[in-house]
Amino acid sequence: MQPSELNMTTTVTGHQLFLFVTFDDGQGNAELATAIDALGQGMENVHDVDGAPSAEAFSKGRFQLLRSEQGLTNDQQIIHTAVSESKGLIRLECASLEPIKEYESGFRQLIEAAGGSVETLAGVMRPRSYTSHAMTEFAYAHAIPPGPGEKFPLAAVTPINKTDAWWQMDVLHRESFFLPRYNENEEMVVKGHALASAAGVPRINRRLVHSSDGYGLEGSYDFVGYFEFAETDASVFREVMAGLRDKDQNPEWKYVLEGPEWWGRRVRTGSEFVARV
Ligand code: HEM
Secondary structure, eight states: OOGGGOOOOOOOOEEEEEEEEEESSOOOOHHHHHHHHHHTTTSEEGGGOOSSOOHHHHHHOEEEEEEEOTTTOBOOSSOOHHHHTOSEEEEEEESSSHHHHHHHHHHHHHHHHTTEEEEEEEEEEOOOSSOOHHHIIIIIITOOOOOOTTTOOEEEEEEEEEOHHHHHSOHHHHHGGGSOEEOTTOOEEEOHHHHHTGGGTTTOEEEEEEOSSOSSOTTSOSEEEEEEEOGGGHHHHHHHHHHHHOTTTOGGGGGEEEOOBEEEEEESSHHHHHOOO
């Protein structure tokens, strides 16, 4: 087999939808709040869950409501105002697409009736493509598990695309960007993705979805990252993003175009979700 014949995994292990809400001049109200709570009946509210989901909860669907932290959200290379200016987000995840698509269409009707709009980012969960046993130990075995909103109140969403030049490299070449690189004297010259972001392993809970229909396509991001962390670890998240964006230490980012880095605060109920500041 030739490196050029290798592909990333095509296995799908789950689905996620990110529903970003924008209100023009319509405002949330008590009725809308109650209707949002009713939409989630039968699904698990992630807000109070400590640890990984049960298979049963994942098969029925799970949701997390978030209000935007607009002062913290920042634009990167790809301007996408339906995301950066959104007032709230509902993140949905499920083993199959149908239950969360149904939630999405019910939610869209409610928001449009209240004078707002919904922008959906969709993605699929996949097994890792570039990760050896050693990388599993380094980057995942000691990673902090998901926690409740009281513990990890802040979240950030990072939609990104990789450039055509990235997708033209073969898979072994792309894999090399996740590892440190060494010169002819075996001195480390570049940290690579995993070492550049290592501070986040014990402090930032991270999830990643891939574009459902393939990479490098118009109209969908290649990846959407989702991160949850404690108030006191916001600086760690910023440090990790700075490390990844430092092209000298992480040359992978030469091939990255980022959408908005959206920041939000996890909330438990529809009324907290629609409340205006
Ligand atoms: C917190 C510490 C982090 C560690 C240890 C880490 C490590 C890794 C590793 C090992 C992979 C390869 C997965 C595979 O085998 O497919 C990966 C993929 C990825 N990571 Fe991170 N990461 C971290 C944070 C972040 C952050 C903050 C972002 C923000 C954008 C990010 C974006 C991505 C993306 C988009 C991919 C998929 C890249 C591709 O397949 O081309 N990571 N990460």
